[in-house]
Amino acid sequence: MRNYTALFFLIMFMIGTDTFLISPLLPTLQMQFGVSTDIAGWMLGAYTLGSAVFALIAGPLSDGWNRRTVLLCGLVGFSVSTILCGFAASFWTMCLFRLLAGVSAAFTAPQVWASIPAVMPAARISKTMGIAFTGLAASQALGVPIGSWLATAHWSVPFWTIGAASLLLTGFAFYLLPDIKPILRKGERRSILHRYVPLLTSGKARSGFLAYLLLHLGSGTAFAFAGKWMADRFGLPIGQIGTVMMFLGFGTLLGSTLSAYAVRKLGHASAVAAGMTLLIALYAVMPHLTRLSAVTVIYLIIFATLGIIFPIVMGALTSLNASIRGTISSLANATMNGANTLGAWIAGLLYVNFGGYSSIGIFSAVCLALSLGMFLFGGLMERNAARTEQESASAS
Template sequence: MRKIIVLFFLVMFVIGTDTFLISPLIPTLQSMFSIPTEKAGWMIGAYTLGSAVFALIAGPLSDGWDRKKVLLSGLTCFAISTCLCGFAVDFWTMCLFRFLAGVSAAFTAPQVWAAIPTLFPPAKISKVLGVAYAGLAVSQALGVPIGSLLAVGNWSLPFWSIGIFSLILVVAAYFVVPSMKPHQQQGAKMSMFTRYVPLLTSGKARGTFLAYFCVHLGSSAAFAFLGKWMTDRFDLSIKEVGYVIIFLGLGNLIGSLCSPYIIKALNQFQTMAAGMLIVIAAYLVLPHVSSVYIVKGVYFFIFAILGILFPLMVGLLNSLNPTIRGTISSLATSTMNAATTLGAWMAGMLYVVFNGYTAVGIFTGICLACSLFVFIASGVLSTAAAKSEPKNEPAA
């Protein structure tokens, strides 16, 4: 079982690395492909658009298939399409290959989240989910910066490296992951739409997903043009931007590791409210900071808090309906990537129209404020807290 845990960690690591790999490369690719700033965000958006659209299809469909076969197929296509990004000759071919990589990721990542409750006993599910999520956090701490450093020699190297490593993971998954055929009653007889009905008809579920969309919309907009802003404001190279992003990833990793302890010390409502308000204030202040060292510190702080909040949000989503967690995971992936697509586009427009990062910071603050309001209004925080209290008492 340890081999499976490590494999799932690495799968989420490569997907997380690939998602935002282009962010520090935007200045280089923008110059090489001769594209304006407002269009550059689509090299990120193409990936997330493909993932957002096809995750809605991939999740419910794969509930009726062998998850191992879906995982192997998705990861193989992900490896090939990511390698092809390194051969892009212009803006449009890059967007095409990024779109295909996003589609492949849509069939891969949800299988990890859905496979964990199938392969592991209830007592270990939360721990394994935490390890898989840590793969995403580590991808920001190490994956994206390593990609930035590789790009110093050749901008294609990060894509080729991720693609080759993903192919190695395909081989490992073939031997390590057992077959996960669907139960007879969960087969393909149930339509795709039917699987979404419990979520679409629940006001609490709609509110929770809307709040989840808003938080990713704001945070993705801020992150998408971080490399561009750092280059314009502080004249940093790709290598130096990579070092800055290390601080973001480390903060996110530390926050995710501390998340269960923070939530236990406070409660879900207090953790969400305090964390969101602090991050909003930080994003409003960040564009006016004049020292790159202070920027590193502020972003470390921001991502440490987001590292605490995102596992809490995932837990709130999973609590909506435990019987359709696979569909919830797919819808969450789609929601996140749809928000990332729109956020990257909005960031590019705001950056150009208002000539800088200040408008992006304000936009992010507004999105996070809306997210907090909807989380509270939906009632999911109070309900989840009420459910968790009785469960904790017998274990004490």
């Protein structure tokens, strides 16, 4: 069972590292390919675009396939496309390979969450889920900085390293995972669109996912050009940018650890409200700071707060309909990556045309304010709090 836990942790670690790697490399890749700042963000956006679009079909579609096969094919595609990124000869070939990596990740990550209940004992499912999520946080704390340090030798080295390590991980998964075939009832409907109908017809679901979109749009826009801003403002080389990024990952780890404690002390709605109010203030203030140490501390607080909020929000979304949690997870992944894609494009326009990073900070603060309003008045948080109270009462 420990081998399964390690496998799922490492898969999410690799996917997370590859997802966030472009941000600290952005100044170097921009010079390498000779592209303007306003379109450079598409090297980040191409990955999230591929993941966002294909996540909409990958999750529901794979419910009818052998999950082991889907996961292995996704990992192979992810490995090869990431290695190819290191051989990119132009901006557009880099965008193409990043798009393919995102598509592959869209087929891989959902299989992790869906496979855990199939291969783990019931008593260890929740713990294994948490460890897999920690892999994403660890990718920011360790994977991205390590990738940045490797890039000091050459910008292509991180891509080759992640791709090669993922290929080794594919072999590990091939020998370890059993077949995980779907269990379909006779006459069961398999339409992909049919699985989304309960969400499309629910007002709480619509407002909840729109709020989730705005949350990621605000945070994703601020993150997309964080490396570029630190290089311009403080003259940091790529290795030092990676060191600052390490604090972002540690913040996420800290926040995810404190999330359950925050819920016990404040409740779901109050924890989200307090956290997002703090984020609004920090995003607005941070671009005006003149000391790198202060910026690093603020980033640590921001990502710790996001680490607290995201598990609460995901718990609220997956509680909307227990029978389609896989589809909800896929839609949440698509929403997150769609927001990050849009955020990378908006960040480039704002940075070049509207006052640099300060305009990005204002935009992020506005998105967070709108998201908070929709979470509180759309009823999603109250629904999740009521469900938790009922479960606690029945358990006692």
